[in-house]
Amino acid sequence: MMQQPHEWPVRIYYEDTDMQGIVYYANYLKYLERARTEFLRSKGFEQDELIDEQGVVFAVRAVQMDYLKPAQFNDKLIVKTEIYEIKRASIIFQQTIVRADKNREIINKAKIKVACLEALKMKVKAIPKQMSIQLK
Amino acid sequence: MMQQPHEWPVRIYYEDTDMQGIVYYANYLKYLERARTEFLRSKGFEQDELIDEQGVVFAVRAVQMDYLKPAQFNDKLIVKTEIYEIKRASIIFQQTIVRADKNREIINKAKIKVACLEALKMKVKAIPKQMSIQLK
Amino acid sequence: MMQQPHEWPVRIYYEDTDMQGIVYYANYLKYLERARTEFLRSKGFEQDELIDEQGVVFAVRAVQMDYLKPAQFNDKLIVKTEIYEIKRASIIFQQTIVRADKNREIINKAKIKVACLEALKMKVKAIPKQMSIQLK
């Protein structure tokens, strides 16, 4: 069954802009990461609990991102997040940032691969079964 | 004739780390951008002068990045920068971050596409000829 | 008549933390600035319109901040903002960051002085009258 992507709003502040008057390119990765955190939260998974209770953390392994339109101060954006692929020890998220208005112009498209790691040793570890099932 | 890639050192400070004890994934984009600025400077191009005198800015259009190893507080890294491809109005940079020691372990590999834009209108514009020639 | 301070929520994400597992000290200034932006918005003032229509920007001139308790990943905070003093060409904001729960433990207390400047020349300029009246 098709699911709607998870949506998370982002407002652009001074901290986000650079001297070109637009959002600095590294900052979009922050919005994507906030949205993945909220996506996981919406599915019942808190990353601090995953560390404490399951001993796992997620670390980004690959980023692929296209910058289609610039965002500016005061802009209201929406980050749309869905799972593109889930494997034994990694997840590929598909994330799109759009304007929070009727037209929903696309600002940014990304695929982010995260690996599941053992919290202290930082070695690859299978995604907890419960989590893997619920995210599929 | 083959050219050695440009090298730029980066030291990791508190500001760069996150609660996993490693460099936060968005921050590598800052190091890549510092290194591109220094690469251009080493070729005689100052981006503020390019804006004032030529009316052009460069904006990132695409990022492709693989995170191979984590970097940590106090680590000394080197960003290696070279031009992968240069077109009429865009440049693809190939950038690799390695440890600043004998083994030069690779931390991070990236391809960054930047577009040349008219400074105020933010419309695509040909790279200034002088610049294009010198970067090839 | 006494006014309640303006309140603005902040959630702590990975981007906010450092390797001590707590919020990096510079990042609180971002939350304070988001809250000042939202405070002004709640009074009817958009900073991009102030630049375009009135030709004024606000620049921080002084920061005084006490860090009382650390905040951590996933914490929900509230930034309380009120005007401490308003002069011809400057405003001192009083801002307090508290936990967003019943106890409202204080994390951080700050006084931030901002100056009103002419947008392009960056010279001191009187706060627009309309604004000054409404903020008092």
Next chain:
Amino acid sequence: MMQQPHEWPVRIYYEDTDMQGIVYYANYLKYLERARTEFLRSKGFEQDELIDEQGVVFAVRAVQMDYLKPAQFNDKLIVKTEIYEIKRASIIFQQTIVRADKNREIINKAKIKVACLEALKMKVKAIPKQMSIQLK
């Protein structure tokens, strides 16, 4: 005997600027912290070793900062760091940011109070004796 303050250079990149075309106010705290790290390093103290070997970390307790002049893209600055006061479990640093040219115009003046804490419990702890002596 009077000591010259420690000096540490900072170059301003895109990441540092905001849409006013100047350095975003929170970012100066990063430069101050880089300079304190290098100040301690110059005295023989590495903060990661202090955690591992002595079980202590330093956390900022108070910031007082005056923004006198704006810095811009490509500017070369110097952070001057000296100890203003050292107590049993805290240090107050005096830090000044100046332009890296002949005139050394002052950009920014700050006093930063850091507390010495037990690394895991984050409770106040006396500064290691060896360190305290050497910093005086």
